[in-house]
Amino acid sequence: MTAITDKDLESVVIRFAGDSGDGMQLTGTQFTNATALHGNDLATFPDFPAEIRAPLGTLAGVSGFQIHFGSTQINTPGDQSDVLVAMNVAAFKVNIKNLKKGGVIILNSDGFDSKNLRLANVPEDQNPINDGSLADYDVKIVDVTKITRAALADSGMTTKEIDRCKNMFVLGLVYWMYHRPIENTLEFLRTKFKKNEAVMNANIKVLNAGWNYGETTEMFANRYTIAPAKMESGVYRGIMGNQAAALGLISASVKSGLPLFYGTYPITPASDILHDLSKYKNFDIKTYQAEDEIAGICAAIGAAFGGHLAVTGSSGPGIALKGEAIGLATMLELPLVILNIQRAGPSTGMPTKTEQADLNQAMFGRNGECPVVVLAAQSPSDCFTLAYEACKIALQHMIPVFFLSDGYIANGAEPWKFPNSADLEPINVSFAKERAATDDKFMPYFRDEKLSRPWAIPGTKGLEHRIGGIEKQNVTGNISYDAANHELMTHLRQEKVDKVADFIPLQTIDSGEESGDLLLLGWGGTYGALRTATAQMIAEGYKVSHAQVRYINPFPKNLGEILGRFKTVVVPELNNGQLVKIIRDKYFVDAIPYNKIQGLPFMSHEVIAKIKQILD
């Protein structure tokens, strides 16, 4: 028997790819959890088709999951993969271009039969397995289907049921290759299939078979060790963006003492927030799946009027439908949080693909002068922080607040050094107090130093008042068509947003010097790619810095001053240039746009190439 050599690696990128029914997302998620528990830093990128079961074996049906993990800091899921696991020809064909030269391919040979070749449009007489086209790679051909069926021959299960366990074989094998702990997946299978022991045992058996296959065949000369990352000390968990957003909302509800009401309508990629929140009714989290997007936000407005922490969530097309109601909330001056988990648009666009093209919509997408606060999360775990912030600002300023995320960070995962609830900033809310008949008349639009009006909830004696979408007289809240009052109210609604700048953190430089030749100014989910690119540029001796804007309306007060310290400002965005226009308009700097509109995140090498093109 050939000795197996153990090699140390700093970081690895693995891409699991298969048919959308092959369970690749589950395989990837399990590998992610095991890797997180092992102590590596990591970032993931699930990449799947919109169809739940796209035509079997076709290029359109390929579902992928990429994970980048290492003993050093990991900011992105990786530009190219070191290892490609391909369950069939289509998965191979779609993903081979992103495999590094010399990388490892683990092929399920059963997925390369004539039928799969035909479905993936491979010309006749060609088969990557034996036509010599893969000479540059380290190819491992494994008949996953055959081995799985053999392992479960006595299980009494049907072939169809048996074939559903294939992904566990691959997972077991890859666990073996990378010395991952297997226990958490065993525990997962025991819980998931606790009502179906046969399926549970079958999956466990196949998982072990995959591990043993690595151990006993002579196909694998190497195993790899990736030491735990040197991360800041503390307690960590793995987190995905949508999960983090839900936790941020729940935390804000608990810390403010207000029950949360989430009015929404299912839409990709925002629905997981509804799924998550609906599980936590015992935290006083009330979820409402409305008849449509408009009813979702309107019910939330009703709940806000009644004194709840009110939230609505959607993606771009749903936000478009909510536009009029966001205007209403702005006029009512009630607290409301609006989540937009962005996807590629316009219209239906590409629902499962990421984009950052709804910034203009958040900033300007309503009739009339209708400013709202806009925050944008930069990473999966940052969704927690900014969802919490969005609630805090909405409640303390009596104002609608947009929380922007995107499909990339919503479904991406990373380790998270989570906070203690006691350390979260307090959210102090007080309702207007009851009044006696002898008190002065209640003035619903009387403003405090933040310019916000009192929150006077129904059921409070002496506070009876009417609000609505028609322009209100300042202070009294009566209907007013007075010319000067309308201008005053328009300015007040703007100043209310502007004043939020006094309550948010100053902008910081994320990496690089405080001044220099070039500043990469990003926002949202591009954070990891820009951070990686910046580190590389600095290592090469360039004077490049990176700042990621998380508070977009209003901007942090020092942003203009930071921009002035760099010779060149580049604004990379996954859109056709939206933040860059706001920056140019507000600060009069000649910021350079850098745009990608492919439904895919930036690769750090693309960003590096762009910077070099500008600087060299």
Next chain:
Amino acid sequence: MTAVVEKLTAKDFSSDQEVRWCPGCGDYSILKQVQTILPDLGRPKEEFVFISGIGCSSRFPYYMDTFGMHSIHGRANAIATGLKATRPELSVWVISGDGDSMSIGGNHFIHMLRRNPDINLLVFNNQIYGLTKGQYSPTSEQGKVTKSTPMGSIDYPFNPIALSLGADGTFVARTMDRDPKHQQAMIRRAYDHQGTSLVEIYQNCNVFNDGAFEIYTEKSSKKEQTLMMEHGQPLVFGENNDKGIKLDGFKPIIVDLNDSSVNDLWIHDEEDLVKATILSRFYDDPAKGDHFPRPFGVFYVNNHKDTFDKLFNDQMAYAKEKMGKGDLDKLIAGKETWVVN
């Protein structure tokens, strides 16, 4: 010692805002009847909330000295559902019109009826768009000549009562602006019902659709053209109460009480959905011969369906009882954590 509940008057429910409907508008009567009923309900003023959408009727909340929201077109039902779900102890009312509820807000209208929150929904049906100055509405009769239909409207109208029954409304009634007593009775019944109470109110728009319901409201024709339904009573109408409705199988027929016994007549049963459905189809054009009289009163009541707000809050209570109060730190930490030293 019980607290003395101060007896309120209609005036207490009247806000300081000048009422700005056109002189002669049917809305004045509805406002007056609501303000008359509320003091009798024995609830403090601060517990009432009136929510409206857009349209002439939707100005209503401004004239009520209660909590109120004049929202956006068609959405009052959605807003009210959110409020009632979260604050079930409040008395929530929606004021809407035929365009607001059945055109732009049609979706929220049927879904609120389906969910059945304990909300009182007063739909002022004037069969016209008044606020936008006279276009046909989803309840305008076919052939209606308006500003937007100079050659006559080609749309078939909705039958609001049939629509409400079709959406499984649990309280469905019709009344008219010109009959204050009947209106008050219907509004009171709507309030007393646990669940969504739909009251369609025939309301005259004397500027853009004057006389649309004259045949039902004028003394000279009212008795002949209307059927005032009362639970447990035979369906009798006519100038001298000389006509009645009989059921021949599922087929209603009009009989002359001079040759027929009142004992053979259809006895109105508010809890009978099949019969309510038949009555809802008494919707003929009164210009046609052999038409049925237009029914007023309660078509249908279902007292056996839980309200949305009850189910919503029961589930919350059950979750808390079953899972116990949530521990935020446990939730944030999740199931799997690891320590970095």
